[in-house]
Amino acid sequence: MYSSRSEIFGGLARASVLACALAACGTLGDEPPSEAALPNRGVTPWTLVDILRGAWLSSWVFVPPATSALPAVTEPCALWQDGVHVFAAVQLGERRFIGRAASEDGMVFGAFEPVLDAADLRAPHVARAADGRLHLVAAVAPDFGRIVHAVESEDSVWRMDETPWVQARAGERLESPSLVFDADDAPWVYWTRSADGTTPRVDVQRGSDASTRRAVLEGATGCASPSGAATLCWDAGVARPDVRRATTAAGRTVYRMFYAGERGEASSIGFAAAFSPDGPFERYAFNPVLEADGRAFTAPSAVARPRDFALYVGLEGARPGVMLALDSVGAPSETW
Amino acid sequence: MNRRLGLTWGCLSIFLGLVTPWAASANPLDAFGFGPRGVAMGSAVTATARDVSATYYNPAGLALSDALLLEVGYTRVEPALTLNGVEQDVDASAGLQGGLVLPGVVAGHRVGVGLGVHLPDRRVTRLRALRQSKPRFELYDNRPQRLSITSGLGVEVTPGLSLGAALTYLSGTEGALRVGGVVHTSEPERTRLFSGMDVNLKAVRYPSFGLQWCPSRAVCLGVSERERFELALDLDVDVQGRIVSGADDSVIVERGRFFLNSRNADLFSPRQVAVAAAWTGPDHTLEADVTWLQWSAFPGSTATILIELDLGDLDFTVPLPDPPGPARYHDIWVPRVGAERRVLGRAGQNSLWTRSGVFYEPSPAPEQRGLGNSLDADKWGVSAGLAVDWVDPWGLSPRPIEFALSGLWIGLLERSHLKASPADGVGDVVSGGALVGGSAHVQLAF
Numbered sequence: 001m002y003s004s005r006s007e008i009f010g011g012l013a014r015a016s017v018l019a020c021a022l023a024a025c026g027t028l029g030d031e032p033p034s035e036a037a038l039p040n041r042g043v044t045p046w047t048l049v050d051i052l053r054g055a056w057l058s059s060w061v062f063v064p065p066a067t068s069a070l071p072a073v074t075e076p077c078a079l080w081q082d083g084v085h086v087f088a089a090v091q092l093g094e095r096r097f098i099g100r101a102a103s104e105d106g107m108v109f110g111a112f113e114p115v116l117d118a119a120d121l122r123a124p125h126v127a128r129a130a131d132g133r134l135h136l137v138a139a140v141a142p143d144f145g146r147i148v149h150a151v152e153s154e155d156s157v158w159r160m161d162e163t164p165w166v167q168a169r170a171g172e173r174l175e176s177p178s179l180v181f182d183a184d185d186a187p188w189v190y191w192t193r194s195a196d197g198t199t200p201r202v203d204v205q206r207g208s209d210a211s212t213r214r215a216v217l218e219g220a221t222g223c224a225s226p227s228g229a230a231t232l233c234w235d236a237g238v239a240r241p242d243v244r245r246a247t248t249a250a251g252r253t254v255y256r257m258f259y260a261g262e263r264g265e266a267s268s269i270g271f272a273a274a275f276s277p278d279g280p281f282e283r284y285a286f287n288p289v290l291e292a293d294g295r296a297f298t299a300p301s302a303v304a305r306p307r308d309f310a311l312y313v314g315l316e317g318a319r320p321g322v323m324l325a326l327d328s329v330g331a332p333s334e335t336w
Numbered sequence: 337m338n339r340r341l342g343l344t345w346g347c348l349s350i351f352l353g354l355v356t357p358w359a360a361s362a363n364p365l366d367a368f369g370f371g372p373r374g375v376a377m378g379s380a381v382t383a384t385a386r387d388v389s390a391t392y393y394n395p396a397g398l399a400l401s402d403a404l405l406l407e408v409g410y411t412r413v414e415p416a417l418t419l420n421g422v423e424q425d426v427d428a429s430a431g432l433q434g435g436l437v438l439p440g441v442v443a444g445h446r447v448g449v450g451l452g453v454h455l456p457d458r459r460v461t462r463l464r465a466l467r468q469s470k471p472r473f474e475l476y477d478n479r480p481q482r483l484s485i486t487s488g489l490g491v492e493v494t495p496g497l498s499l500g501a502a503l504t505y506l507s508g509t510e511g512a513l514r515v516g517g518v519v520h521t522s523e524p525e526r527t528r529l530f531s532g533m534d535v536n537l538k539a540v541r542y543p544s545f546g547l548q549w550c551p552s553r554a555v556c557l558g559v560s561e562r563e564r565f566e567l568a569l570d571l572d573v574d575v576q577g578r579i580v581s582g583a584d585d586s587v588i589v590e591r592g593r594f595f596l597n598s599r600n601a602d603l604f605s606p607r608q609v610a611v612a613a614a615w616t617g618p619d620h621t622l623e624a625d626v627t628w629l630q631w632s633a634f635p636g637s638t639a640t641i642l643i644e645l646d647l648g649d650l651d652f653t654v655p656l657p658d659p660p661g662p663a664r665y666h667d668i669w670v671p672r673v674g675a676e677r678r679v680l681g682r683a684g685q686n687s688l689w690t691r692s693g694v695f696y697e698p699s700p701a702p703e704q705r706g707l708g709n710s711l712d713a714d715k716w717g718v719s720a721g722l723a724v725d726w727v728d729p730w731g732l733s734p735r736p737i738e739f740a741l742s743g744l745w746i747g748l749l750e751r752s753h754l755k756a757s758p759a760d761g762v763g764d765v766v767s768g769g770a771l772v773g774g775s776a777h778v779q780l781a782f
Contacts, residue, residue, distance in 0.1 A: 037422045038471055041763035248764035249420035250752040273758035282759040285707075331422040333763055 039249065040330030042302065042309030043271050044289045048325045051107045061107060061312065062086075062322035068093040071112055074314040075123040075176060075240070075299040076322050078106075079134075084303055084310065087126045087136070088112070098124050098138065098158075106303070106310050107324060116150060116158050123176045123299070125242070130185040137165065137177040137189050144173040147191055149208070165208040171195045176240040176299065180277060183245075183253050188277040190216070190257070192239040199237040202259060204278050216279035217241070217259065217272055234288055235261025235270050240299045240314075245277070246336040254334070257281055258300035258311065261288055267296040269313060290325055297323075304336050363565075363605050364429055364454050364480040365392050368413050369719075371433065371452075372740030372777040375411070376721025377674025378693020380625040382612035383548060383558030387779065388435035391452035393610075394546035394560040395488030395500025398448030401439045403735055408434035409777025411454075413480070413744065417473050417769035419711070424769075426473055429480030431456035433775065445492055452486040468638040468660045469761055471709035474701060476771070482603060490546070500546040511535035512572035521581045521588065529577065540567060558612040558625075564633055567603035572596070579647070593646040600639035606630045606700075619678040627670045631700030636663035637710070661708060665700040674719075681725065684736065691721040691742070704753040704765070711767045713751040719744045735781035743774040 050057040062073040072091040079085045084106040090099040092112075096119040099112030116124075121138040128134055134152040146164035153159055166189060168174050177191040187207045194200040199219040206212040220233035240260040248254055255277050261270045268288035272281040290297050290313060299314030308328035315321055369375040371389030382394050388407045390397035412430035416423055435452035458481070466472055488502030517529035546560035573596040579589040607630040614623035638660035674693035681687025694717065701712035721742030728737055750768035 037419070037424050039420050039422075039762055039765055041761070043759075043761055249766050250754055250764035252754065252764055254758050254763075271759065275758050282757055284759045284761065286761065331420065333420045333765070 035329060036331070038330040039333040040309070040327060041248075041334045042304060042311075042327050042332065043284055044286065044327065045329070046269075046290050046311055046325035046327050048290075048323055049107070051324070053108070059323055060321045061109065061324045062088075064319040064321040071099070072320065073112075073322055074316065074320045076301050076312045076314065077123075077125045077242075078301045078303045078310065078312050079126055079128070080303045080305055084109075084305075086301075086312070087115070087124050089122045089124060089138070090114075095119075096121075098136070106305065115152075116160070118160075121148070123240075125176075125178045127179040127181055127187075129181050129187075135179060135181075135187065137179045139175045139177055139191070140164070144168070144175050147174050147177045147189060149179075149187075149189075161208075163208070165189055166191065166205055166213075167210070178241045178243045178257075180243050180245045180255065182277045188243075190241045190243050192241065194237075194239070200239040200262065202238055202241045202257070202281075206278070212278065214278060216274070217257065217281045217283075220261075220283070232263050233261075234263050234266070234268055234291075235259075235283075237262035238270070242299075242301045243277075244302060244304075244336040246304070246334040249333040255281075256302070256334070256336070258289075258302050260298040260300065262298075265296060266292040267298045267316070268292045269297050269300045269311070304332060304334065306332070308332065363482060363603065364431075364456070364484055365486075366605060366608075367475065367480050368411070368429065368744060368746075368771075368773060370454065370486075371407070372409060372721055372723065372742045372775055372779075373676070373691060375744050375773075375775055376691035376693060376719050376723075376740070376742035377621075377623065377676060378672045378695045378717055378719045380612065380623045380672035380674030380693055380695070382546075382560050382610040382625050382627075383556040383614040383623055384612075384616055384621055385558075386437075388437055388450060388452045390437070390448075390490070390500070390546075391435060391450040391486040391488040391502060392484075394548060394558050395450065395502045395544065396490045396498040396546035396548040396558070396560070398437055398450045398488055398490030398500055399439075399446050399492040399498040400490070400548065401437045401448050401450075403781040404439060405437040405779060405781055406434075407436070407777060407779040408432065409740070409775055411773065411775035413771050413773030415473075415476055415769065415771045417476065417748065417771070418767070419471055420766050421768075424473070426476055427458070427481060429456070429476075429773075430458065433777070435486070442491075446498075447492070448490045450486075450488050450490075452484075452488075454484040456481060456483060466638070468636075468708045471711055471762060471765055473712065473767070474637065474710040475712050488544075488546075496550045498548050500548075502544045502546075503541055510568075510570045512574060515573075515575040515577075517577045518585075519577055519579045519592075520585070521579060523583075540565070554615060554617060556614045556616055558610070558614070560608075560610045562605070562608040564607040564630065565603070565605040566635075568599060569639075570597075570599045572598075589648045589650060591646075592648065593644070595642075595644040597642040598639045599642075600637055604634050604637070606633060618683050620676065622675045623673070625672040625674075627672070629668050629670065629700065631665040632667050634663045634665040634700070636660055636708075638708070661706060663708075663710065664702050666702070668698045668700045670695060670697045676723075684727075685725075686727050686736070687725045689721075689723040689725070691719075691723065693717075693719045699751070703751075705756040707760070709753070709762055709765060711751075711753065711765065713748040713767055715746050715748050717744065717746045733780055733782070738777075738779040738781070740777045740779070741774065742777075744772070746771040 073088040077087045083104045097114040098116035101109040101112045103109040124138040136150045145168040147166035149165045150158045150160040175192045193203045202217040204216045219236045223233035225231045242258045255274045257272045269290035270287040271284040274281040297313045301312045303310045311325045369379040370392045374389040385393040386397040414428045415426040432455045437450045439448045490500035492498040515531045520526040542563040544562040548558045550556040575594040610627040612625040672695035676691040697715040699712040723740040725736035747770045753765045
C-alpha cells in the first residue's frame with residue numbers, strides 16, 4: 001500500500017516539475033504591444049489613400065473630369081449597405097441629376113445611375129428611417145432659398161414633397177443639408193446657413209417644423225497665434241455638415257458631425273458631436289481632423305464599415321473631385 | 337536545531353540580508369499573490385504565512401518557521417481583458433518565484449530571515465508613460481511587469497507573538513540629455529550640435545511591518561502593513577545654443593534655449609494594511625483577511641510636461657500640453673477568505689493538501705468620464721491548489737518535499753465608462769474580461 005502511494009506521490013512530483021518546465025518554455029519570445037484592438041470611434045487619424053487604377057495610382061475616388069463626358073462630383077453622401085453607396089449631384093455634360101453609385105471596396109465605384117432627375121438640386125444627403133426607407137434632402141439652386149425632401153417608395157421611385165422643409169429667411173442661403181433620424185424616428189435636417197456680412201454656420205430644424213429651427217454650430221472665435229497675437233481660427237466659418245446618429249460601445253446614442261472649417265480660401269475638416277440632435281454640439285479637442293495642405297478639403301461624408309471608417313471629402317478649386325481618407329487603427333467602437 | 341547552529345544561521349541570515357538588494361516592490365504580488373499557498377488561498381494568509389511568502393504577506397511569520405526552506409517555482413498569469421468586447425493585447429505576467437527562509441535562535445528568541453524573489457522572464461521592469469487618453473488597464477499594465485525581491489526579518493518576542501519587518505528597494509530613473517552648439521537655419525548642413533547624457537538610477541526604499549499572534553494553538557491573528565511605493569521616471573531635455581542664418585552666419589539668437597522636463601509616477605503601489613484571523617490546526621487552516629489599500633494617494637501615471645523656450649527677441653512660444661488631471665482614485669477594502677486541508681496522509685509523511693480561496697476587490701478607479709482612460713473594474717478572484725508533501729525514499733531530504741500547483745481566476749465585472757463629452761476622442765468604453773493563471777512550485781525543507 002505504501003509503495004503504491006509513494007509511486008502516486010512520485011508521479012505527481014514529476015508532473016509538477018514537468019509542468020513547471022513546459023510553462024517556462026512557453027514564455028520564450030515577446031511580441032510588441034499592438035494597438036489594433038484599442039477602441040476607435042472614427043475621429044482621427046485619417047489617412048488619405050491612393051487607389052490603384054490599372055497601372056496608375058490615383059488620389060481620386062471621383063476624378064475631376066477632364067472632359068464633359070465624365071461626371072463631375074464634389075459633394076458626396078456615402079451610406080453603408082453591404083458596400084458603400086454614394087449619392088451625389090452629378091453633372092454629366094449639360095445634364096444634371098441626383099445619382100447613386102456603388103462600390104464593394106469603397107474605392108472604385110460603378111457608374112452613377114440617376115435616382116432623381118432634378119437639375120436644380122445640389123448636395124443631396126440620404127438617411128434611412130426606422131422602416132428601412134431612404135429619405136433625401138437637398139438644396140435647391142440657383143438661389144439656395146430652400147431645402148427639399150424626398151422619400152424612396154417601395155417600388156424604388158423617389159417622390160418629392162410638394163412643399164420644401166426649410167425656407168430661407170431674407171438674405172439667407174441654405175446649402176449642403178444633412179439628414180438624420182433620431183431615436184424616435186423623427187427627422188432632423190441640418191444645413192449651412194450663410195448671409196452677407198456673416199460667417200457660415202450650421203443650423204438645424206426638426207423635419208419641416210420651422211419653430212424648432214436653431215443654430216447648432218457657429219464659427220470659432222478667440223484664436224491666437226504662437227506669439228499670442230489674435231488670429232482667425234481655422235474654422236472661423238463652419239459649413240457642409242455631415243451628421244449621423246451613431247450608437248456607442250455602451251449603447252448610448254450620439255450625433256456625430258463632420259464639417260468643413262473655413263478660413264478664407266483654406267478649408268479643413270473638423271469633428272463635433274452631441275447627445276441630442278439639436279445640440280449642443282461640442283467640438284473635438286484636437287481639431288482639425290483633416291487639415292488643409294494646400295488643398296481645400298470640404299464636404300465630408302463618413303461611413304462606418306465593419307473594420308474601419310471611411311471619410312469621403314470633396315475638393316474644391318481648379319480640380320474639384322472627391323478623395324477618400326481611412327481611419328483603420330483599432331477596433332471600430334461606434335456604428336451607424 | 338541546536339542553539340549554536342541557530343546562531344550561525346541567524347548571523348548568516350543578517351549578513352545575506354545586508355548584502356542583498358533590499359527590494360520588495362510588491363506589485364505583481366499585490367495583483368496575483370505570492371507563492372503556491374498564497375495564490376491558492378486567495379492571498380488570505382496574513383495570519384498564517386510562515387514560508388517564503390511571509391516575506392511579502394507578513395514578515396512576522398518568518399520567525400515561526402521550524403525549518404530552513406528553499407523554494408523555487410514558476411508562475412504565469414494570462415490576461416484576457418476586453419474593451420468593448422474586443423480582447424486587448426495585455427501582456428502576461430510570468431516569471432520565476434522562489435526564495436528561502438532561514439530560521440534560528442538569537443538571545444533566546446526564535447528569529448527568521450527570508451528572501452523572496454519574483455523574477456519576470458520578459459523584462460526586469462517596464463516603465464512607460466502612455467498618453468492620458470490612451471485606454472489601458474491601469475492595474476494590469478505596468479504593475480505586474482517588474483522584478484520583486486523581498487527580504488524580511490521576523491522575531492518571536494514572546495511565545496505566540498512575533499513581529500517582523502522588511503525593506504523595499506528599487507531604482508527610479510533620473511536623466512538628462514543636454515545638447516549644445518550652433519543651429520544654422522538657412523544651411524542646415526552647417527548645423528553643429530554636441531550632446532551629453534546624464535542618467536542616474538536613484539535608490540527607492542520603503543519598509544513594511546507585520547505582527548502575528550497566536551493566543552491558542554487553534555487561533556492566529558495577523559496584521560501587516562506595506563508602505564506606499566512610487567517609482568518615478570524623470571527626464572530632461574536641455575538644448576542650448578546659437579541660432580544663425582545666411583552665408584555670413586548672421587546671429588539670429590545669441591543664446592537660445594529649449595528645455596523640456598517629463599516626469600511621471602509610473603509604478604505605484606499603495607500603502608496597505610491587512611488584518612487577518614485564522615482557525616488552524618495540523619491538518620487544516622481557515623483564514624479571513626481584510627486589506628485596506630490607500631489608492632487615494634495615486635497621483636496618476638501620465639507624464640507631466642514642462643517646457644521652457646527662450647529665443648531672445650524672437651516672439652515665439654510653444655503651447656504647453658494640458659497637465660494631466662488628477663487620478664481621483666479612492667481607498668478600497670478587499671475581503672479575502674482562504675482554506676486548506678490535508679486530505680491524505682499525516683504530518684511528516686506523504687500527504688496531500690487541497691487549498692482554495694476567494695476574494696472581492698472593488699475598483700479604486702472612478703468611472704472615466706473625462707479625457708483619461710485609466711480603466712479598471714470590480715474584481716472577483718477564485719483560486720485553488722494542490723500540494724503534495726512527498727517523503728523522499730532515498731533520504732536526500734530530511735523532511736518531506738512539497739510539490740504544489742495552484743490556479744487563479746480573476747474576473748473583472750463589466751463596466752461602462754460614459755464620456756461626459758460627446759466629442760471625446762475615444763468615446764464610451766466598456767471594460768471587462770478575466771485573468772487566468774497558475775503556478776508550480778517545489779519547496780525543500782531542512
